[in-house]
Amino acid sequence: MESGKELFDVTIIGGGPVGLYGLFYARLRGMKAKIVDALPELGGQLVTLYPEKNIFDVGGIPRIIGRDLAKQLVEQALSLNPTVCLGEKVISFVRHEEAGQSDFELITENGTSHxxxxxxxxxxxxxxxxxxxxxxxxxxxxxxGVHYFVLEKKEFKGKDVLIIGGGDSAVDWVLNLLDTAANITLIHRRDGFGAHEESVREMMGSRADIRTSYELKMIRGDSRVEEAVIYNNKTLEETTLSVSEIILNLGFHADLGPIKRWGLEIDKGGIVVNARMETNITGIYAAGDVASHPGKLKLIATGFGEAATAINFAKKFVDPASKVYPRHSSDMKSLPTSTAD
Ligand SMILES: Cc1cc2nc3c(=O)[nH]c(=O)nc-3n(C[C@H](O)[C@H](O)[C@H](O)COP(=O)(O)OP(=O)(O)OC[C@H]3O[C@@H](n4cnc5c(N)ncnc54)[C@H](O)[C@@H]3O)c2cc1C
Structure with a gap:
């Protein structure tokens, strides 16, 4: 995790596809750029909501699943050595006005600042x-012992693990921990799985103990998880499992939360921007699903264009001598190699 008093040209809040492309583009334009995301992983909706779903409408890529598109965007963005801060939810900002300069300080839920x-x-x-x-x-x-994210696989080494859920994340973590955990039990309250069929097939053929129509009744333990009582929701028969780690993969709620109270103009749940992707607060730009403007379409392809527009105008804002329109990416002779450029 990185934070502190180093001043960046642009800080991107949100590491979904649009933020990742914006990050790459900012570095391409020679900006000292940082990205901050609340999640422990980059990729936004691509990795949290539909990692296994096919995407057919991104230019130049005939077909790709969510997780792989995220991987390629991360690879592209990290190729220009930006600064990445994960697991930090931005909640507010203060503006420092000093000697004709006006910088922002972003504050996160963890108490770090940027x-x-x-x-x-x-x-x-x-x-x-x-x-x-x-x-x-x-x-x-x-x-x-109760987890909502798996940050490090080694935490589960040699452990008896219970995974709860029937979607892509639950099934993926069963498969991912097969080489690490001692025993894995998965319970899912329905008969069928929402996860990708191929992954479900692989999981069913694995050594994991898969129990459908099962739910969690209670967790027991002294200072840590020691047992989970599960029950069959059809027969009500109970079983006690000896486990030390429980991973809940039940999906996510999304909420703009405190950002709605920053004084930004909001329309239909989105942040109002003009054609330059400027918000009503000078120096703050918005792009992707969060941005609202006439004719808005919430697509990855349109978000990429919005991010490029926003960054080109942000570049002019932080460096008034620069051009807004860079024309050819191949003309950018001194592609930056580090944020210290
Ligand atoms: C099921 C489904 C299928 C879809 N299929 C397609 C498709 O085929 N083609 C297509 O073009 N689009 C598709 N979309 C839409 C597409 O996923 C979105 O348009 C795209 O993800 C928007 O990207 P984004 O970067 O703007 O936001 P997101 O992907 O939502 O990423 C936002 C990121 O910001 C982070 N964040 C939010 N608030 C904070 C905060 N306060 N501090 C720190 N971090 C924060 C979040 O953790 C998240 O990682 C689909 C959407 C869904 C739900």
């Missing part, structure tokens, strides 16, 4: 919060 001359908001439909199960003792065990 100094920047301009902001590109690519927060999409908002920060994703994992859906939780009410009661059942879960709250008492968050951080003590």
């Amino acid at each position: 100094l920047t001359k301009s902001i590109l908001l690519t927060a999409g439909i908002g920060a994703f919060n994992p859906k939780k199960l009410e009661g059942r003792g879960i709250e008492n065990f968050e951080g003590k």
Whole structure:
């Protein structure tokens, strides 16, 4: 995690496809650029909502699944060595007006801060919060064996793991932890899975114990998770599993949250921008799903164009001597190699 008092030309809030493309473009234009995302992983909706779904409408790519498009966008963005801060949800900003300069300080939920001359908001439909199960003792065990994200596989090495869910994330984590965990049980409250068929087939043939029509009844343990009581929602038969780690993969809620109270003009849930992707606050730009303008279409392809427009105008804003319109990317002779350029 990176934060601190280093001043960036542009800080991009939101590491979905549009923010990632904006990050690449900002570095291409020689800007000192940083991206901040609330999630532990880059990719936005591509990785959280539809990692296995096909996408057919991105120019130059006949067909690609969400996860692979995210991977290519990350590769492109990181090729120009930007600064990346994950697991940090931006909640507010203050503006420092000193000696004719006007910089922003972004504040995150974790208490870290980021100094920047301009902001590109690519927060999409908002920060994703994992859906939780009410009661059942879960709250008492968050951080003590109950997980909503897998940050490091090694945490599960040699452990007995229970995974709850039937979507892509749940199935992917069963497959991913097969080489790490001692035992894996997956429970899903329905008969069928929402995950990609190929992955479900692979999981069903694996050593994992898969139980459909099963739900969590309660978690037991002293200072950490020790047991999970599960039940069959058709027969009500209960089973006690000896597990030390429980991963809940039940999907996400998305919410723009505090950004709605920044004084930005909002229309139909989106942040109003003009043709330069400028918001009503000088120095703050928006692009992608979060931006609202006449004729808005929430597509990856349109978001890429909006991000390029926003960054070109942000470049002119932070460096008035520069051109807005760079013309050919191949003419950018001194492609930057590090944020210190
Ligand atoms: C099921 C489904 C299928 C789709 N299929 C297609 C398709 O085939 N083709 C197509 O073009 N489009 C498709 N879309 C739409 C497409 O996914 C979106 O247009 C695209 O993801 C928008 O990208 P974005 O970068 O603007 O936002 P997002 O992908 O939503 O990313 C926003 C990021 O911002 C982060 N964030 C939000 N708030 C904060 C904060 N306060 N602090 C830090 N980080 C924050 C979030 O964690 C997230 O990572 C589909 C959407 C869905 C749901």
